[in-house]
Amino acid sequence: xxxxxxxxxxxxxxxxxxxxxxxxxxxxxxxxxxxxxxxxxxxxxxxxxxxxxxxxxxxxxxxxxxxxxxxxxxxxxxxxxxxxxxxxxxxxxxxxxxxxxxxxxxxxxxxxxxxxxxxxxxxxxxxxxxxxxxxxxxxxxxxxxxxxxxxxxxxxxxxxxxxxxxxxxxxxxxxxxxxxxxxxxxxxxxxxxxxxxxxxxxx
Numbered sequence: 001x002x003x004x005x006x007x008x009x010x011x012x013x014x015x016x017x018x019x020x021x022x023x024x025x026x027x028x029x030x031x032x033x034x035x036x037x038x039x040x041x042x043x044x045x046x047x048x049x050x051x052x053x054x055x056x057x058x059x060x061x062x063x064x065x066x067x068x069x070x071x072x073x074x075x076x077x078x079x080x081x082x083x084x085x086x087x088x089x090x091x092x093x094x095x096x097x098x099x100x101x102x103x104x105x106x107x108x109x110x111x112x113x114x115x116x117x118x119x120x121x122x123x124x125x126x127x128x129x130x131x132x133x134x135x136x137x138x139x140x141x142x143x144x145x146x147x148x149x150x151x152x153x154x155x156x157x158x159x160x161x162x163x164x165x166x167x168x169x170x171x172x173x174x175x176x177x178x179x180x181x182x183x184x185x186x187x188x189x190x191x192x193x194x195x196x197x198x199x200x201x202x203x
Contacts, residue, residue: 022046026130029171041123049102052082064141076111107161125164129171
């Protein structure tokens, strides 16, 4: 796990924060599905799912607008590069294969191999859903972050096509539960407000 975090934190691709967010929510969605071994696979795969971007050109990763067709074709090789990097850094063939599969879709229209349904390993299906959610709820240079409720609706809309329907429904429920549980008040979001309250006289 430490090696996975170190590799995800390698300079040049801004992967670390995204990988950690994806790992947190993916592990939460995996709880209770198939035991501790699945949880471990999901966490490692989530931390490593984008390491292949370390092999992508810097200009491509930091482009301020949407990618064109040729750029997408190159970006779609990052899962293959991720598999190669995982193998080179001592992760076993199982984790390397899971990293390769993290952008495969339930309907078979993903990449790099175009496999579909349960032929995509469960850990990869969970990480794919978590990755999509984090991408939607994170700001990009060319668009604002989507609200959580909109991202959850997109996950449900993609169930059975882009996403494993069981995983998408479970993931949406987990996100809604956690969002309600950890939603912060205005005072929580504004440290200045809390400081102002502390400065008020007692009584």
